[in-house]
Amino acid sequence: MVQAQGDRFEVVAAGGAGSGPRRAGRGAFGRVLSPAAALVVLWWAAWWPAGCGGDDAAADADVSGETDVDGGADADADGDADADVSEDIEAGEGLDADVSEDADAVGDDGGDVPVPPMNALVVLTSDYATGGVSVIDLDTVGAAPAVVVDAAPAHGDAMLACGSAAGGAGERVFHVVERLGSDRVRRFRVTATGVEEAGGFELEDGTNPQDAIPLSVGQWAVPLYERNALLFLAGDLSGVAETVDLAALAFGADGLCEMHRGVEWSGRLYVSLQELDRSGTWWTPEGPGLLAVIRLSAGGGHELIDVRPGTAGLQALELSGANPVGPMRVVGDGSSARMLVATVGAYGANDGGLEAVDDPDAETSAGFVVTEEDLGGDIGDWVVLEGGVGFAVVTVGFSEDRVMRFDAAAGRVESEPLVVSGGYTLSALADAGDERLAVADRTAGSAGVRLFDVRTGEELTAAPIAVGLPPAGLCRP
Template structure:
């Protein structure tokens, strides 16, 4: 990986996000919806090598990346599974969120707290991402229709606010939407609900994502399946108001399965026709010009889109006999792969190591400053060395934190003539107590700066 840039400390999206050039691979969740699911690791760039079945998950799962680990929501199994790429994608934690709740997504606050939405329970859950288990809950029943369930699904965290799709479907009437879709707004810092955003379209079933400039939330809706009655809209994050339908399903010629925005006038969408055949199209998210077809399938085969923040669009193609990940050029829309990248089972979701969501826009350009190298050795037993590249004579601040964001130990070192500041960490907190085995973060910053680049390391005693 490129190590010469530090992470952007102040960016338009949440957390300590990874710059577009700072990762080499990502994972793809695969499933046949019959037995078990799997995880395939895929290289970011050509020739896009893949490692199939590096982990086993449920057959009905979605994933997110956070702070160096992948969090898999095993929906029908009602549990959260945590995969650590630093340990060969080993499952380092797995815990139930309650039988029958049907968890849908997981999102993280800036201080490392984790929240889970539920389809079959009128609850928003808080879970402990370090020790596991449900540690809190908030009712969403006030947003439900007559059947008592609001059908909450995809989420996106922006600063202290958590946005949650609320479909409001009639379970006693063929799952028809009962009114306009809502985006629930939850303040993670205070644990309180704000006024929901009412969307123009019904049934916000597709994933949420951010505009590249971080000012708008993309909230596509599908309405009633099989009818072209919804479309693409955005929500202004300053005013929390909907744009209205900017591009309708009639204009698309199908219902939105997934959408990503790569520029002010450039977006990509997977669409499903009324005959349930999928296609990939580009379009102007501001409206106006007709969407342009890129490629189409003969069935309901295209499942997910992801963008690397540069020039690669990843498409999960489940076509029987030709399943895999296909790569397209973001600007020209030309296909870059000669054949789909093998994934074993058909691919369902590409999960990129980006903090805001699985298809995040790139963060702002990283500023110059201390660049933190990988801790060595890792795992630490218990000692390890943290080294940062900095200007000779520069004062560098290190800090060790747990995954909840609590500061456990700090140290300051001056970069030598070789441009390196080094801290030999002994595995103890600031009171001299031995830290327990587990996962931790180390951050680095220059004098007077907010913490910048972070690395995950494991302490094993």
């Protein structure tokens, strides 16, 4: 890769560092498991919210201008590639050189011309002991994609939240939600050359935050896995503006509703509740998944809604499947808009899927768009692109990961997978723009980000784009 050292560049060995084995989060499991069970533990480390200790030591940013050409950690295919890259850098054709020229530009009035932020794909990396944030310039993807490796350090157990930017016009803002063991929300701004930290909020230790949900009232909702208090942070992350108690929706023996992710729709906030029994080795659903519904108020006083007031007790929106995991998103516009949420149920049972809520006033989901039986395994991350074409990461029999393509409107799954990989190696998907799908691949020895043409299914990257540690999350601010 091309390493930045001040104003000098040096070609060094390519490939991600620290691509060691994944490990389960601290506190999730307390005994030795069978090999099959251990595979599930690895998957839970990415999807379930237990945490690992992190390392917040700063890391120097590496600017990588090449792609692995042999699928391994070393990108030196024939000895000529490094020389070619070196010549390009010396000629001023590298990423920083271009940016420097742009930054020095002067407008007609004598003032500096603002440099627009990079068209970035943000990559959260982790070996579940340490982590980082890397950035791929999507305008350079091709023979020599420009990558800022370890643009910022991150906790080893975290998630990316790329909701609507809270900054000014033209800004690209994202959040890193650091879970158990760090318990904080950090805001970053994409720049022309990487990212810069733009704020943050430290939460109470042990609260285990799961998401940072942008709200139209100018706040950010933060679900806490180890509490029943749903937090609403001020728009500048300066403090807690409000809390809403969800204890009435906690039905398990532990007294917690296990808040996970959320999305705003039609002036209401919907938060997924897993409702798990966590007393044994395996965490198991105690009933169908639920969505807490909160009516938002610009003047304060957000209100938890009883969706079935004629029924005893406070009622949440009930899902068809159990154990909601991963993102919640509203797809479509106007009267065709609907909210999608994945439920995984019990692992290995193919009893969940991607389901829809068709009306903001609904009491229950409208059922599955596609089931795990249709997909062929346990659902993980998913995305629906413009036009209704969708992709989902599916784990088959604890031993194989696939990316399956589906039609979200027709509920039809294509028989041939887009990608096939080892079990628990495909960690995330993202819309990369220009009809491209980004896939995070943690395969040992060739971990990185892969891009595909969503129309043809053709892989656009000759080899996974190395991003430092194995990729754990993706988003495009």
